[in-house]
Amino acid sequence: MANLNMVQAINLALIQEMEKDPRVLLLGEDVGANGGVFRVTEGLQKRFGEKRVVDTPLAESGIIGTAIGLAMGGLRPVPEIQFDGFLGPAYDQICSHAARMRTRTRGAFPVPLTIRIPVGGGIHAPELHSDSPEAIYAHTPGLKVVMPSSPYDAKGLLIASIRDPDPVMFFEPKRIYRAFREEVPEDEYVLPIGKARTVCEGNELTIVSWGASVVQCMQAIEKSGKDIELIDLRTIYPFDIDAIEESVKKTGRCVVVHEAPLTCGFGAEISARIMERCFLHLEAPVQRVSGFDTIMPYYKLELDYMPDASRIGRAIDDIMAY
């Protein structure tokens, strides 16, 4: 066991998968000599050489498009898109090709690639460095969408993603890259994609969240003093509706918390599924605490945009009083 932050845990996962599987290679902007702008790939080029840790030209579509070719050619590329806001140019390659290639070739050309992207706000970053686009990709059939909320989860989920036979969007919540450390096994391990984690058990209310918001939820739960169950989704698609259903049938109340905008955010999907599955068990309407339907503000106001313990606390009070 080592006491690691999320950056270190991801770095360790990459090292172990690269050592284990010669098909794994990293590519992206500044991932080599610089070790990534967040130092997630620190030391990897030195360790594995320029062949396996490749500084590419500055071109997001190029990074993903060539990674698709690498994957179709039998390798396991792990491209990095430097920031959430730079996913736009790669959208076409991700959605028009990576997501579709397996089914449009009826299985002849799978595309096993893992796209790593630091996401979300909270680090005083410039414009277009703080977005939360997970719902866009969860809405794109053919992709898997993963977002860890802790160093332990990041390592196990990243290893699972790299070994997955299909394309995975691996969103790394940059706000908690270095926010805390926890015990991370040095041996490799896999956390299954599609399975949620019950962070804490409770009987009065279920909170469903993912990514950096999980930490805000934990703070809100602690402050509230209520008997609340917190589910960390871990995987946005496929998502663990069974875990949500089981919990909400027990508690009768649910709040969904995410950083992305409200409308068509993934909370909407969860809310709809709860309606379908748990209608007769509900004591109150599902509530959502999310970012607003605005452009993510520059950093002076970013904390006003992002769900925090006090907003989540208000939702807890409201739903308990319903």
Next chain:
Amino acid sequence: MPITTAFKTEIPRISILDEHGNFDEKLGKGLIPDADLIKLYEAMFTCRRLDDVAFRLQRSGRMGTYPQNMGQEATSLGAAYALDKKDWLVTCYRENCGLFWRGVPMEAILLHWMGDERGNAMPREHYATPIAVPIGTQMLHATGLAWAAKYRGEKQIACTFFGDGATSEGDFHEAANFAANLDIPVVFVCQNNFWAISVPGRIQCSAPTVAQRGIAYGMPCMQVDGNDIFATVYAMREAIERARTEGKPTFIEMVTYRLADHTTADDASRYRDKAEVDMWRARDPMIRVRKHMEKLKLWDDKKEAALLERAEKLIGEAVARAENIAAPHSADFFNSMYLELPPDLALQRDTMQTHSLGQDPSQLANTDHLNRVTEQAH
């Protein structure tokens, strides 16, 4: 200080057998053995016949929208002929002739345009990727495929095809830049057919040649008479040699012309002159080869008639195979979404015929019917 020249270059243009029948012995001698030339002509002829058949299939409602290849056969064919069978062919959608030469079954292409994904289920031993629709995106896949071969230390290279319009797409520039800077052995073949649906080449590229676009990436560039099978083979061999020995990309502009409409849904008479089309009809890649073969006593009307018979038979059989393939199961569009279907998606598949989407069958009073459906689906 005087102004000096920072950089100067020339773009070679390659033409060996022109539309008047002139043959450059120096460049062309021994380039394509006679027996192969006959086969190449037969391939173009058969591909052209398929265009006619496909057009009729579309007009009679037996096939969806189809892009005819007419006039452009020598480009992809020259490439496929020059490439090794294990080199990747990463095509757009007007490269039937090269794909058939590679061994891709005709019914695969027909099935694609008949709205059946099974046409894209290319056996990997053809080293051909399925038809790429969005324009230009496939050049990056070619670059990645060649990169994967290089990564493994294999001699395999990739050749990718695209039109003049695709050189306006960002992905062209990104692919060229990646391949040149990371030393990836890709042959970029631009089929400059002068028209991107209705938009003429001058709106895509203001430089005197499309070929010189490669110069900006430090790539050797060539312009080739794309309707001259000898020239396309010649240029490809040079590019392949460079890719194989130096691991570097080449950009080839093959000047050709789309003799037909963009697709069966298009009417090119709305935007281009008949005189222009007629001029290019005279430059047809097949006419000159036939004349050349007749001059060499390799070909005559009798052989042509026999070829027509063979081609009709081949195409008829391919059409029959494409049309008689078992109807896809309605759940097939689920089954290849992921290697392992997520449970929620499997539920959607298994209940698509019996429940409205969104209804949770587990809450229904009687789930016996559902269970039966699920068992059948498995």
